[in-house]
Amino acid sequence: MNDLTCAICRVSLHGYLDDELDAAAAAEIATHLQGCAECRQQYEQARLLIDSVKRHAPYYAAPDLLVRSVFAPPPAQRVSWLARAKGWLAPAFSAAALALALVLYIATPTGEQPWMEEAVSSHVRSLMAGHLNDVASSDRHTVKPWFTGKLDFSPPVHDFAEQGYPLLGGRLDYLQHQTAAALSYGRAKHVINLFIVPTTEADTPRQDRSLRGYNIVAWQQNHMRFIAVSDVERGELEAFSALVEKGL
Numbered sequence: 001m002n003d004l005t006c007a008i009c010r011v012s013l014h015g016y017l018d019d020e021l022d023a024a025a026a027a028e029i030a031t032h033l034q035g036c037a038e039c040r041q042q043y044e045q046a047r048l049l050i051d052s053v054k055r056h057a058p059y060y061a062a063p064d065l066l067v068r069s070v071f072a073p074p075p076a077q078r079v080s081w082l083a084r085a086k087g088w089l090a091p092a093f094s095a096a097a098l099a100l101a102l103v104l105y106i107a108t109p110t111g112e113q114p115w116m117e118e119a120v121s122s123h124v125r126s127l128m129a130g131h132l133n134d135v136a137s138s139d140r141h142t143v144k145p146w147f148t149g150k151l152d153f154s155p156p157v158h159d160f161a162e163q164g165y166p167l168l169g170g171r172l173d174y175l176q177h178q179t180a181a182a183l184s185y186g187r188a189k190h191v192i193n194l195f196i197v198p199t200t201e202a203d204t205p206r207q208d209r210s211l212r213g214y215n216i217v218a219w220q221q222n223h224m225r226f227i228a229v230s231d232v233e234r235g236e237l238e239a240f241s242a243l244v245e246k247g248l
Contacts, residue, residue: 005032007231008127009039011212017046028128112207112218115227118175119218120211122182123193123229126171132184132191133169143170147181153224155181155196158247165192165240175227185240192230192240199225206241208234217241222248 009032015021016029033040126132135146144157150172159167165185173182178197185192199220206219215234218227219241228241 006036006039007213008124009033009036010042011124013039013043013046017043017050025125025128115176115225116209116211116216116218119193119195119216119227119229120214122173122175122195123191123214126173126182126184126193127191132171134171136169138167138169140167143167143183146170147172151179151181153181153198155183155224156244156248157183158244160185160240160243163239163243165243187230187232187236187240190230190232192228192232192237194244195225195227195229197225199223201225206238206245208238210234219245221245 009029012021012025012029016026019026021029033043135143137143138159138161140157140159144155147155147157147170155170157167157170161167165187168184168186168191170181170183173180173195175195175197181196183194183196185194200223201220203222204220206217208215208217210216214229214231215237216227216229217237217240218225220226226241226244228237228244230237230240232240
């Protein structure tokens with residue numbers, strides 16, 4: 001198996017273990033595991049970890065006070081107990097509410113996070129056999145007209161072969177329930193996916209991030225959202241994004 005297929009397998013491994021992949025993707029991962037000892041070892045280690053957590057995760061019995069409150073006598077007596085407990089329960093509930101609010105604030109993704117999450121997932125799917133391009137061509141005059149009638153906007157298409165990023169083709173994709181143009185570019189043996197969707201939001205500068213082992217550069221310009229995803233070095237992806245931005 002090639003390194004690219006191994007990379008896809010490792011990214012999708014936990015989804016495979018949790019039965020979150022569709023039938024086709026799960027079958028591809030299963031086939032790969034049969035023929036790749038290294039990925040199969042990682043699969044077994046992850047599976048053993050999950051089983052170990054299930055077997056050895058601590059179990060805490062409910063406090064006697066909680067048990068008695070659940071099986072308390074009639075409402076009149078229960079109100080009396082609540083009245084006595086109110087003084088010391090209130091601070092505990094306040095602290096718990098504050099902690100929960102803090103966790104939710106930290107865990108809530110930024111506005112860009114869902115776009116980036118879906119872009120990475122689409123990038124991984126595109127690397128599976130036959131998923132990369134609907135129209136495979138290095139000629140921008142072939143790729144750009146292919147989108148006509150399939151999108152309600154005209155995506156900018158450029159070939160950067162002279163700069164080391166040749167155009168490979170394009171396809172239709174979906175991000176955040178919006179139809180997107182996906183252009184694929186090469187960089188040595190790597191693939192860069194450039195996702196383009198229209199937006200009414202203001203222009204934003206390029207921002208880079210790493211997610212699930214992939215580098216991402218995202219920005220908004222001329223009422224379009226651009227998201228570039230690849231496993232190339234961050235500097236190379238930033239250079240590619242600068243070329244796209246300059247060509248707009």
